[in-house]
Amino acid sequence: MISTANKYALKLEDVCSHVGTFELKNISFELGGGDVLSVLGPSGSGKTVLLRTIAGLIKLDSGKILLGSHRIDDYSPKDRKVGFVFQNYALFPHLDSKLNLGFPLYIRGKKKKEVYVEATNVAQELDGLPNYLEFKPSELPEGMKQLIALGREKLNECNLLLLDEPLSQLDRKLHIEMRTLLKKFITDLSKTTVAVFSDPEDAIALSNYIMILDNGEILQYGETFEVYNNPINIKVMELLSRLGLNIIDLEIVGGKIFKTFSVNLPDGLYKLCFRPEEIEVSNKGLEVISQKSYIYDSSRKIIECDFKGQVLKLLVPKSTSQKFKFVPTNPKFFNL
Numbered sequence: 001m002i003s004t005a006n007k008y009a010l011k012l013e014d015v016c017s018h019v020g021t022f023e024l025k026n027i028s029f030e031l032g033g034g035d036v037l038s039v040l041g042p043s044g045s046g047k048t049v050l051l052r053t054i055a056g057l058i059k060l061d062s063g064k065i066l067l068g069s070h071r072i073d074d075y076s077p078k079d080r081k082v083g084f085v086f087q088n089y090a091l092f093p094h095l096d097s098k099l100n101l102g103f104p105l106y107i108r109g110k111k112k113k114e115v116y117v118e119a120t121n122v123a124q125e126l127d128g129l130p131n132y133l134e135f136k137p138s139e140l141p142e143g144m145k146q147l148i149a150l151g152r153e154k155l156n157e158c159n160l161l162l163l164d165e166p167l168s169q170l171d172r173k174l175h176i177e178m179r180t181l182l183k184k185f186i187t188d189l190s191k192t193t194v195a196v197f198s199d200p201e202d203a204i205a206l207s208n209y210i211m212i213l214d215n216g217e218i219l220q221y222g223e224t225f226e227v228y229n230n231p232i233n234i235k236v237m238e239l240l241s242r243l244g245l246n247i248i249d250l251e252i253v254g255g256k257i258f259k260t261f262s263v264n265l266p267d268g269l270y271k272l273c274f275r276p277e278e279i280e281v282s283n284k285g286l287e288v289i290s291q292k293s294y295i296y297d298s299s300r301k302i303i304e305c306d307f308k309g310q311v312l313k314l315l316v317p318k319s320t321s322q323k324f325k326f327v328p329t330n331p332k333f334f335n336l
């Protein structure tokens with residue numbers, strides 16, 4: 001017997017597909033049952049095309065897709081048993097929340113009454129939704145539309161869950177609430193999940209694997225924290241930096257930068273990259289004078305400062321004085 005973990009394992013082998021002139025090129029990865037992969041990339045890099053290819057909405061040009069021990073790339077989208085939560089939720093405007101939620105059961109021939117009972121039961125597990133069961137999509141807050149789109153996949157009995165920017169339509173406060181709910185939902189469902197995110201913080205918070213796509217190709221793939229901490233180039237690091245990225249052009253001479261700090265790298269020209277939040281105020285570091293500051297949260301502020309003609313953004317404690325020294329705690333040096 002195939003264990004549950006293997007039954008939901010997803011493997012893509014050298015998958016190529018296209019829409020119009022856009023090509024998805026040689027995508028390969030392997031996830032165990034219950035793993036969550038986030039896909040990040042610039043706009044137009046092929047994130048949605050990848051999801052649609054896995055779902056069977058775009059045909060493969062070559063390669064294989066395996067779910068558990070089954071090769072599913074020959075299956076119709078329906079037979080793949082893939083749950084797909086679209087960016088715009090894909091709710092039916094003329095149906096109330098109960099029928100939208102229970103739609104997978106309705107199309108399988110269940111009577112409306114039974115659909116209502118099951119939909120109401122699922123709604124109990126989704127915070128706040130029971131109050132909106134009689135409403136149509138146009139009458140629902142964004143967060144509720146999202147919950148219905150997710151809850152529907154619970155009733156869909158899918159083997160694989162695909163999410164296309166599930167948090168993109170929400171304002172900041174709701175975004176954080178929904179992220180917590182989404183995490184719980186994915187964990188409870190325990191199906192292998194591939195999710196596209198535009199916000200690196202969501203991608204990092206929700207996944208154990210991450211893929212960075214650019215122009216239809218994988219730039220980097222691996223365990224989320226491994227990729228976050230060891231980006232292979234500036235582009236990957238930028239995509240994984242929610243507050244932006246500081247980049248300083250410098251030269252290493254005699255194993256030292258700025259004639260002061262020793263580094264274990266060959267001499268040459270480099271770009272030193274670090275995230276605004278990965279710094280420590282320390283009197284042994286680089287001196288800067290803050291020129292502008294913005295409140296970030298109750299205890300921290302973001303400051304902008306000039307460093308040898310380059311503008312840096314740093315996240316520092318609110319009490320930090322205008323002139324101070326700092327050290328990057330996770331600096332990356334990229335060779336030019």
Ligand SMILES: Nc1ncnc2c1ncn2[C@@H]1O[C@H](COP(=O)(O)OP(=O)(O)OP(=O)(O)O)[C@@H](O)[C@H]1O
Binds near residue numbers: 046
């Ligand atoms: N049906 C289509 N016909 C022709 N080209 C398409 C079609 N769908 C997508 N494309 C093109 O394929 C490329 C990748 O699109 P895709 O929607 O996957 O990007 P994305 O990474 O999801 O971007 P975004 O973050 O903006 O949603 C884009 O250049 C897009 O214009």
